[in-house]
Amino acid sequence: MVELVPSLLRQELAALAANDERIDGRGRWDSRDIKLETNCLYNAEGSAKVTWGDTIIYAGVKFEIRTPWPDRPAQGSLMCGAELRPVAGRKYEPGPPSPQSIELGRVVDRGIRESGCIDMDSLCIIPGEKVLGVMIDIHVLSDKGNIFDACALGAIAALRTAIVPAERFDIGEDYPLAVSMTPTMCSFTRVGGRFVLDANDEEELGGDERIHITLGDEGHLHSLQKGLKGTFTPAEFDEILGIAQQRCAELANLVNSKEA
Amino acid sequence: MSGAKEGAELRLVTPGEAIGASSGVRAGTGTLIMGDNIIATKVGWVKENNGVTSVDPIHSAYMPRSGDLVIGIVESVRNNLWFADVNGPFNGLLPMSLAPWKVEFGAARQHMDIGDIMLARVQEVDEAHNIVLTMKGVGLRRLKEGIMSEISMNHISRLRGDADSTLRELKEVSDCRIIVGENGRVWVDGDSDGIAFMRTVIDLVRNEGHMATFSASLGALIEDRRNA
Amino acid sequence: MGGYGDVKLLRDDGLRLDGRKVDEMREVKVEAGILPAADGSAWVKHGLNVAVCAVYGPMEAHPRKIQRQDRAVIDVRYNMAPFSTSDRIRPGYNRRSREISKVTAEALESVVLVERYPRSKIRVEIEILAAEAGTRCVGITAAAVALADAGIPMRDLIVGVASGKIEDTVVLDLDKAEDNYGQADLPMGILPTTGEIAFLQMDGDLSVEEYNTCMEYNLKAAREIHELMVDALKRRYNEKNGGEA
Numbered sequence A: 001m002v003e004l005v006p007s008l009l010r011q012e013l014a015a016l017a018a019n020d021e022r023i024d025g026r027g028r029w030d031s032r033d034i035k036l037e038t039n040c041l042y043n044a045e046g047s048a049k050v051t052w053g054d055t056i057i058y059a060g061v062k063f064e065i066r067t068p069w070p071d072r073p074a075q076g077s078l079m080c081g082a083e084l085r086p087v088a089g090r091k092y093e094p095g096p097p098s099p100q101s102i103e104l105g106r107v108v109d110r111g112i113r114e115s116g117c118i119d120m121d122s123l124c125i126i127p128g129e130k131v132l133g134v135m136i137d138i139h140v141l142s143d144k145g146n147i148f149d150a151c152a153l154g155a156i157a158a159l160r161t162a163i164v165p166a167e168r169f170d171i172g173e174d175y176p177l178a179v180s181m182t183p184t185m186c187s188f189t190r191v192g193g194r195f196v197l198d199a200n201d202e203e204e205l206g207g208d209e210r211i212h213i214t215l216g217d218e219g220h221l222h223s224l225q226k227g228l229k230g231t232f233t234p235a236e237f238d239e240i241l242g243i244a245q246q247r248c249a250e251l252a253n254l255v256n257s258k259e260a
Numbered sequence B: 001m002s003g004a005k006e007g008a009e010l011r012l013v014t015p016g017e018a019i020g021a022s023s024g025v026r027a028g029t030g031t032l033i034m035g036d037n038i039i040a041t042k043v044g045w046v047k048e049n050n051g052v053t054s055v056d057p058i059h060s061a062y063m064p065r066s067g068d069l070v071i072g073i074v075e076s077v078r079n080n081l082w083f084a085d086v087n088g089p090f091n092g093l094l095p096m097s098l099a100p101w102k103v104e105f106g107a108a109r110q111h112m113d114i115g116d117i118m119l120a121r122v123q124e125v126d127e128a129h130n131i132v133l134t135m136k137g138v139g140l141r142r143l144k145e146g147i148m149s150e151i152s153m154n155h156i157s158r159l160r161g162d163a164d165s166t167l168r169e170l171k172e173v174s175d176c177r178i179i180v181g182e183n184g185r186v187w188v189d190g191d192s193d194g195i196a197f198m199r200t201v202i203d204l205v206r207n208e209g210h211m212a213t214f215s216a217s218l219g220a221l222i223e224d225r226r227n228a
Numbered sequence C: 001m002g003g004y005g006d007v008k009l010l011r012d013d014g015l016r017l018d019g020r021k022v023d024e025m026r027e028v029k030v031e032a033g034i035l036p037a038a039d040g041s042a043w044v045k046h047g048l049n050v051a052v053c054a055v056y057g058p059m060e061a062h063p064r065k066i067q068r069q070d071r072a073v074i075d076v077r078y079n080m081a082p083f084s085t086s087d088r089i090r091p092g093y094n095r096r097s098r099e100i101s102k103v104t105a106e107a108l109e110s111v112v113l114v115e116r117y118p119r120s121k122i123r124v125e126i127e128i129l130a131a132e133a134g135t136r137c138v139g140i141t142a143a144a145v146a147l148a149d150a151g152i153p154m155r156d157l158i159v160g161v162a163s164g165k166i167e168d169t170v171v172l173d174l175d176k177a178e179d180n181y182g183q184a185d186l187p188m189g190i191l192p193t194t195g196e197i198a199f200l201q202m203d204g205d206l207s208v209e210e211y212n213t214c215m216e217y218n219l220k221a222a223r224e225i226h227e228l229m230v231d232a233l234k235r236r237y238n239e240k241n242g243g244e245a
Helices: A007-018 A099-115 A147-160 A201-205 A234-257 B153-160 B162-174 B192-208 B214-227 C095-109 C135-149 C176-181 C208-238
Strands: A034-038 A046-052 A055-066 A077-083 A124-126 A130-142 A184-191 A194-197 A210-215 A221-227 B018-021 B031-034 B037-040 B044-049 B052-057 B069-077 B081-085 B092-095 B117-125 B131-134 B141-143 B147-150 B177-180 B185-189 C028-032 C040-046 C049-060 C073-080 C120-130 C159-166 C169-172 C184-190 C197-200
Touching (some): A007 A201, A034 A147, A055 A147, A099 A130, A099 A184, A130 C120, A147 A184, A147 A210, A210 A234, B081 B117, B147 B192, B153 B177, B162 B192, C073 C095, C095 C135, C135 C159, C135 C184, C135 C208, C159 C176, C169 C208
Parallel strands (some): C073 C120
Antiparallel strands (some): A034 A046, A055 A130, A124 A130, A184 A194, A210 A221, B044 B052, B069 B081, B081 B092, B117 B131, B177 B185, C049 C120, C159 C169
């Protein structure tokens, strides 16, 4: 379902931007409140629930034993997928995975994969025969804006609390999955002509393009994505990258504070 | 509707719950007669008025009735009519003949385009829930400025107050023009400071409109504004 | 039912492996209104099962061909999250979830006053986040609370409950081991006020007497869960509580 954008909403967002204000009273670089809970899903080997303002997502980690890819016989695998099912909002419709949910899953996946936080060699059990596959599934339950950052936070938090069920697989004793970094994502949306951090649903509805930045422990870039119609300037990117550096570090601290 | 939550007899019921014997009373909205009992069909507060028992629901969808003043968003435009989202289960239809302008066939979009906001009245609702809107009437127009917001249907009376007393007070302290549609949409126009104040009020209605403490909280907001 | 014989499910003291009596159900918790994006929502934890339900509507039924001129259509999607079971489930619809969605929709249509909203659609999205036997029942309970929370008129709530048979003994509310190795499972959707049944499935082997005992247990459990549902709905509106999901 294509959402209807009321003309007054765009006007209102532009008027607020002119006064450097936001529709919910936040400052331009303020985030909504975030609540992170881990180990909250009974059947998942690692799990997290993120309540980000009124946006709610769950992430769950599962493992499987599989045969390695022929070209990488001594490496395990990682897969991260997101489901934007109709539960998440009125605008979501049933059917095969939408381009939006595939984009969401892949952007989160890239940030985690490219940070190198999981050593694929460590997932090998018997080279050429048996490796571990790590699967992160993200489930969006309530979309009230900025699901990307919420999903990325949930995914890394679930991963960092995951226990490999080695006993069930007959490969030894259960052990925590080794995750060496905490990549986190920061998203910016153009609202009323300028970028803001953590847009809510109204700002997304009446806004324009968005930029997603995933940074690792040293502030290195691991995944970038520009979505929706619109262009931005290098100077604009420099500004939001500076904000992302601070903000991602705070998010990483939040994840690290949850570890057992 | 408005006083139900603060009256002496507060009784919150849930669907299926027996409210009382069905003899001698009529079943109003939110209720159903089942055998010897009147039962609730919604979550809400029991109300009895002139022998009619009803349930003042806490949440319900907008069901258009003829005569309702509504704020609609244009969803699509044809050569000779507009379809508008009126926050109900079905779109309303505004034919060219009931528009406030003299429109040439095929020129409808020049007057009102997709996403534009209209203040209209429900002209007619037929049995199949087809909704016809009209913009012929005093004050009915395209709303070109200001902001539009949505509140729950059951909070409309909270924003209006008895005989519109709250609404008048809000208009006065905010120095804004305010229209509350029967479909739960609210339009506000004024200077940015007044609009910001009304945004706070609407947030309060959304978050606390169902609570007994609402009137006191709203009173405090208005008082603060007066003293500012 | 997975079969029986070699797995012991009743202890020597007559209690079940998790210490419950034969007519004792697992702990149930209910919260209403936990999803801000939905028109109505609910969260139900039943034993280790967790179901979340969002309701949207009534809205115009699309595509046109599903519209009913005289009433609303209830469009239920029961879905198990990939991480809800011990072996990951591939995302997407399967035969099992389609069947459960269909009979759940029909059960809900029996209590919702669908004739009030001709040509419209009410979307009921049931998501199972953790599964430990009995998820369809937990989903029904969650759906009823979410519909009530959305202000959809209903003549009663509906409660999902199940009884079954393990080691030739009728027990209330099978857990995972009992479901896997038991002899019968009888899930029902019961209208708590009238005692009518709107949802019924069964598989396994039950004598008529055993069926009657199951029925008696289910009715008892439905009344207990009903109180929790009512309490959740009233709590939601008497105070602003966050709820946990």
